[in-house]
Amino acid sequence: MPELPDVENVRRRLERWLRGARITAARAEDRNIYRATPRSFAQKLVGRRVETVGRKGKWLRLVLDDELLVFAHLGMTGDFHASARDDGATERFERARLEVISGPKKSIVRYIDPRRWGRIVLAREDIPAWTELGPDPLTDGIDVADLRPKLSRRKRRSIKEVLLEQGVLAGVGNILATEALWKAAIDPRAPAASLGDEDIRRLARAIPWAIDRQLASLAKGDVDDPPKAGVARRSRIDVDDPPKAGVARRNPFLIYGRKGEPCPRCRTPLERFVLGGRTTTFCPRCQERRRR
DNA sequence: ATTATTGTTGGTAG
């Protein structure tokens, strides 16, 4: 689920559910997700009010009164659901929950994560995982002058591998990198240091292009999963965003997951290979490595 | 049964 656009989508829902709400109960029993004791989770959170719901890259940050911060990373399969009814039942793969009251309205916000790669961290100051993030392309924009030295410093790494480093640009994942490199017509294997100013400028435009595209698709309610995603999220009990039964799953991306289909630009069949352990789809013609 | 999956991290080797 989660690259920058997905996490932004989650943030917007969390904001509706949580901003201004008072926490009446809290639970986190899974030590993979919340590393401290379950008792400390409840003890620190109950009674607090949620002031803001922020995001940088793939990290979420709730600011509570009493200057307490709640950081959340969704890993590969994390998501938040909300239910209005106080039925108390534990949802499948529920790993943590906040019970809140906002005015007269009570609700339960659940953290769901089948693979348990996500994290929730309580802190009084920003944690290194947050402070070490590079600029967020959506909220900070992309500064070519900042990006250029970050790319040229890497001697051997490919541009795609460097884009996946969260200290370069926060929130770019495998799908965004795939889509943006296609848009910018850059070979994913090209050494990051080999990109010229014109390449970097195209890339700086292509990344927000890919983000906006996916945000629009999420807002429209398109299925946000790639066709062969390992984990399907169905059983959502989400009062603000109910599931649409019977909607066929389809691939909302132009390039990712489309090996063998014609390139939307030049009709050459897209190819797929593994780079840095990650699936990479690209057009062998549009994204041909340039001579240097 | 085998392979694939949107992300990070910790160990190791250089």
Added chain:
DNA sequence: TCTACCAACAATAA
């Protein structure tokens, strides 16, 4: 100290 590489984490679907 920095960089590169890779297994591991866990669940599910094709």
